[in-house]
Amino acid sequence: MNGLIWGDSGLGDGWANLALDREQEGRTRGGGAPLLRFYACTPTASLGAYEDEAHALRPEYCRVQGIPIVRRRSGGGALYLDPGQICWTLTVPATEPSLGPWLARLGDGVCCGLTAQGVVARFRAPNDIELDGHKAGSLFLGVEDGVLLAQGTLFGSLDVETMLKVLRVPKEKLTTEGFRSAAGHFAVLPPLGENGAPGGRQEALAEALGAALGVPWRRRVPWPEPACHAVTATPKAEGRESYSTFVKTAGGVLVGYLRLDDRGCVASLRLHGNVQMRPHGLFTQLQDWLQGASEAELPPRLSAFFSGRLWELLHFSPDDLLTLLRRLFERRRQAAAMALPAEAVNTIMVHDPEGRRDTFSILEAAEAVLVPYCAKPAWCKWRHRDGCSECGRCAVGDAYRLARERGLQVVTVHNFEHLEETLGRLRAGGAGAYLGMCCNNFFLKREYAFRAAGMPAVLLDISGSNCYDLGQEQRAYAGTFHAEATLNGPVLEKVMQFVPRRPGTPALTIPRAAGTRRRDALGEEVGGESGGCADGDVRHQLP
Template sequence: ILFTPTCLGWEIYADKTASGIGDLKRDLDRLARRICNGAVAGLRRLGVNAEFRPKNDIEVNGRKISGTGGTERGTSFMYQGTLLVDFDVDLMLRTLRIPVEKLKDKEVESVKQRVTCLKWELGYVPPLQDIKSAIAEGFAEVLGVEFEAEGLYPCEKELFEERLPYFQSDDWVYMIEPPEDTEGQVTAVRKTPGGLIRVSLALNVPGNFIVSSFITGDFQIFPQRAVMDLEARLKNLPADDESIARAVRSFFEETGARIFGVEPEDLIELIYEAVKKKAFAVLGVTLEEANHLMTVNFMPDEILSQHFDYLLLPYCAKLVDCDYRKVEGCTMCGACSIGDLYELADELHIPVRTIQSYEHLIETIEEFKAKGARGYVGSCCEGFYNKHHDDFVNTGVPALLIDIDDSTCYELGEEQEAYLGNFEGQTTLKKDLMIRIIRALHERGRIGGVNLH
């Protein structure tokens, strides 16, 4: 839950036999709907046309305004929600660890289109007490009860004050902390005939399920709210191939939704790719680092069945005034990030080439392919990968590509110069990550070992 000063929390604590609740205690889906409809009724009193959206969201015209959830203990239960009074999109994206710096303006806008808040709907922020009163009246109406405003009983207040230091302590805050690198954000992106699609998933690795998802891009979808509905369908979904394929296919079949230029199978494959990035852990790669890896002609969970025979590095990572920028070779002087990779390749006897242009890339891949090479490790920016994804695939050669660390020709609007080999900027390789991956592959006998000279 992302809870900020511009959110209002609401909670219902009750016995399972309470009025309006008892008949639903064995049907959690209907219970969620009943309670959420109380918040819906409250929002409507404020002039907001809210509705319940399964499994547990409240929306306004297809845009989420409140997330909800609950738990139970013994004969009692608690159900709560977080109402967005105002909203900071950038804060949400950073908190959810979505790579904001890689989202295009259209993608950020698409995120805004699936979330809303009271301020956006009403044009102003009502007084907090008015919001609280409206929500309380909505719950009273739907649950058929009357509320009386009271403080804590003396015994409750005493217990609260006694326990508060513990609930403020690190022992409580970090008591349930997932094992390192078992929860996090995984992302996959692809340029399709219908536009760029980026799938970002919050993944629970031990439970192997999708916690939540964001699907962004510059594609056209009809109806517009279909993206949000699909994301709701993916929530808490088992992260296995069969469950993902069934959920996506049934969604498009049942709703009739369409993404122009994109087939459901394209989306399924992209979700597969994002989920399977957890498999890079065998190379000592964290979930966060896995988002910098891109695969060609194989899925991430097939990494240990691939063999990579050579290393391709971009000329733009060499110093602008380096004598070797436009030719093969490296003095390994240590002045740029590429030298250490050449040194490692020499140590492990891995053929390495500096790629000078797009044409040179394809020529080099075909050259090594003719010599019996089975795959390669390389480095390029996400923009280049997206634009030339089909070209990479059409070579038929498996590749593991590692993203570049800073501003690239695509971000600077100089991709045509780079295509021709005339980009005059300098980029930085993710050197440490590349070295770690190459060494891990070498230890497992998955890189080098073939004479390609």
């Protein structure tokens, strides 16, 4: 490999830097030299190469604030770029690159460059540069036509408030406390020494990345202006009538949007994800390949697609894509059986560790209903207790009533540890499946706990002021979150129609009386006297 040529193109807007990325990629492809460009960027929303704009960003806010949305050449998740960050793009000839080793090699190189300046950093696979366990930057890859493109950022400073407004987080998170909570996850590089200059930091990084590449020399050159700005429109989101779903994988979250024709075949399909893969246009090729396919044709078509070309999916597989596609097709059956519009069935999440069950078979096997305490009103005396008076003033009472009518166990989950304990007890007791409620943010972040339980579940997305919206997830885990989430009552009613009544334990109405000791749905005695949030009977299951 030739020596590393590097330089600094200075401050530019998102489109100018995208044009420079493309020109740099072309120069490496044509001349064979590895090139490293440092730059700063005016405020820009940077989408990963394969991401969905509507899923990752808040486009309307970006438009009003004049923040351009640019789809970068590398994969991974969306970023907010501003002049306080050190940005860099590296292009390297690589005919047969493997993404995982390249990420580790370059990530370690960046950390070596920082360490040379007295900043102790470590690379956390697959993408993060960390200082003392806090994220200080990112690194993502892309590959196209024999050129590996690596793009990274390091936080010289960080505008957390604007970042949260640009990236797709619910509006309720945009509070002073939410900003403070988010800022605690990040770290910025310490200032350079008295005689330090930004060029010195760049030179140390260039030296370390050149060493990681194993090139014999490094040379700095002036960087030319872009020949022209590259303007590429991002794909428009499908209409609300389209089906959507997501699948959590080890490599990132896959997101799909599907429209079906009158025959039930693919009319349009969009695949996205904060993932890394090669070749660059793999999702686009797969979308075209599956056009007109029926659900039964998915496995052979996918097999033929991946057997006929070279490809690499970093920490996810064709089986994950098949799972995503099957869940998209399943949306149509959900909508027809439950008489719900696409927008409503899109809030139903299916967790099936073995990947063999559909929504209806899981509901048929459900033996318990798990309700998050944050869905109970803050004024309700049952908020931190198992049980419900079914007073009719919130949808949680409907969940308890519907479960009681079917002889199901009901548990109000008080905190994250209680969730793990409850799932463990259900599994030990031989429960085949369960129905739960949580926000999709919680599920995506804590999917490992659901997977560890080893039971399939149907989970209903909750809305309102949930803990992730407000940046108070740690309070929620501890059971001290005070705002309220909301269950979707109509969706809950429709879903529960497919949960059969269980023989055995009858659902009873217990008159409220002073001194009555309560038991939760797992048969454990709960301290305190029974009491409701309104007049009437206290309804619960006897053990």
